Amino acid sequence: MALHVRGVVLPDDEVRDLWLVGDRVTFTPVPGAETVADRGFVLPGLVDAHCHPGIAPGAVPITSLDQARALATIDRDAGVLAIRDAGSPYPYPELEDEPDLPRLARAGRHIASPRRYLRGIALEVEAADVRATVTEQARAGNGWVKLVGDWLDRSTGDLAPSWDEATLTAAVEAAHAAGARAAVHTFSEAAVEIMVRAGVDSVEHGTGLRADLVEEMARRGTALVPTMINIETIFGGIAEQAREKFPGYAKHMLALRDNFPSVVGAAYEAGVPIYVGTDAGGGIDHGLAAREMLLLHERAGMSTVDVLAAASWRAREWLGFPGLVEDGLADLVVYDADPRADLRVVQAPRRIVLRGRVVR
Numbered sequence: 547m548a549l550h551v552r553g554v555v556l557p558d559d560e561v562r563d564l565w566l567v568g569d570r571v572t573f574t575p576v577p578g579a580e581t582v583a584d585r586g587f588v589l590p591g592l593v594d595a596h597c598h599p600g601i602a603p604g605a606v607p608i609t610s611l612d613q614a615r616a617l618a619t620i621d622r623d624a625g626v627l628a629i630r631d632a633g634s635p636y637p638y639p640e641l642e643d644e645p646d647l648p649r650l651a652r653a654g655r656h657i658a659s660p661r662r663y664l665r666g667i668a669l670e671v672e673a674a675d676v677r678a679t680v681t682e683q684a685r686a687g688n689g690w691v692k693l694v695g696d697w698l699d700r701s702t703g704d705l706a707p708s709w710d711e712a713t714l715t716a717a718v719e720a721a722h723a724a725g726a727r728a729a730v731h732t733f734s735e736a737a738v739e740i741m742v743r744a745g746v747d748s749v750e751h752g753t754g755l756r757a758d759l760v761e762e763m764a765r766r767g768t769a770l771v772p773t774m775i776n777i778e779t780i781f782g783g784i785a786e787q788a789r790e791k792f793p794g795y796a797k798h799m800l801a802l803r804d805n806f807p808s809v810v811g812a813a814y815e816a817g818v819p820i821y822v823g824t825d826a827g828g829g830i831d832h833g834l835a836a837r838e839m840l841l842l843h844e845r846a847g848m849s850t851v852d853v854l855a856a857a858s859w860r861a862r863e864w865l866g867f868p869g870l871v872e873d874g875l876a877d878l879v880v881y882d883a884d885p886r887a888d889l890r891v892v893q894a895p896r897r898i899v900l901r902g903r904v905v906r
């Protein structure tokens with residue numbers, strides 16, 4: 547049955563009537579449609595642009611499709627109706643079309659250097675095998691490849707790029723040649739510099755970004771998904787654990803954490819496209835998109851409307867999930883009050899509609 551929604555539709559900021567027919571939006575009235583919202587503020591469904599339905603709490607790979615379903619459902623119930631899966635140790639392409647689950651833009655498995663990532667999560671490969679692995683993982687995903695660009699190097703006791711510059715650059719080229727976009731995890735200054743200049747499509751975390759590099763990202767249109775919750779939540783624990791064996795690394799991680807809000811603020815000021823990603827899975831709980839949005843506003847100084855764009859219409863456009871336009875996708879969230887005036891409103895969606903069906 548068709549649904550009818552009326553409210554102030556963002557980003558256009560106009561009172562509109564929408565009809566949802568199957569999985570699509572139309573502005574042409576549909577007689578007999580059921581009205582499921584008649585006031586409030588209507589946004590295209592939220593996007594978590596860095597999320598891991600394939601990683602269970604404790605950074606453990608999931609072992610069944612039902613686990614991925616349960617984790618993605620927690621995000622959905624917070625208004626996240628599309629997820630960019632930033633790497634999964636467990637394949638679940640069949641979940642892309644499930645009516646009750648968020649839409650999925652998926653990378654295959656993380657690709658990391660041997661023994662230089664969370665245990666059991668990544669495909670760990672030597673430099674000589676990176677290119678072929680990227681090509682294969684581009685096929686395993688549906689448009690993205692996830693590279694681990696740096697990690698602790700135990701031989702030097704600090705963060706270091708996963709492979710040499712030529713290999714990292716070849717990894718981006720291989721992703722593009724396979725028709726995929728490349729996302730790269732980076733914490734350090736060195737890795738993010740190499741990857742931005744190599745033409746990577748999105749920088750995940752990006753704690754090591756410096757002023758000249760954010761200008762370069764803005765010029766190239768390279769995206770940043772800062773995952774501020776993650777940096778704030780886990781860097782302290784990583785540093786604490788490493789303090790005795792790798793004191794330089796521990797100190798480095800704390801400095802990166804403490805400087806991060808100003809890094810994200812500088813990227814925002816420079817015009818870098820920023821998207822909301824929680825890094826749910828492993829160390830971060832699912833369902834925290836609203837908290838990440840508040841951090842981007844309160845700590846990095848993004849305007850409320852830019853945070854909303856980063857979590858909704860701009861992110862959907864970036865990932866290829868059309869919003870509330872004629873023949874767009876029937877995914878929306880409705881809030882009682884204007885989230886541009888008070889962003890805390892996003893913590894409590896009154897109505898959630900996914901693929902033309904009422905979730906709440």
Ligand SMILES: [Zn+2]
Pocket residue numbers: 596597598632825
């Ligand atoms: Zn992640």
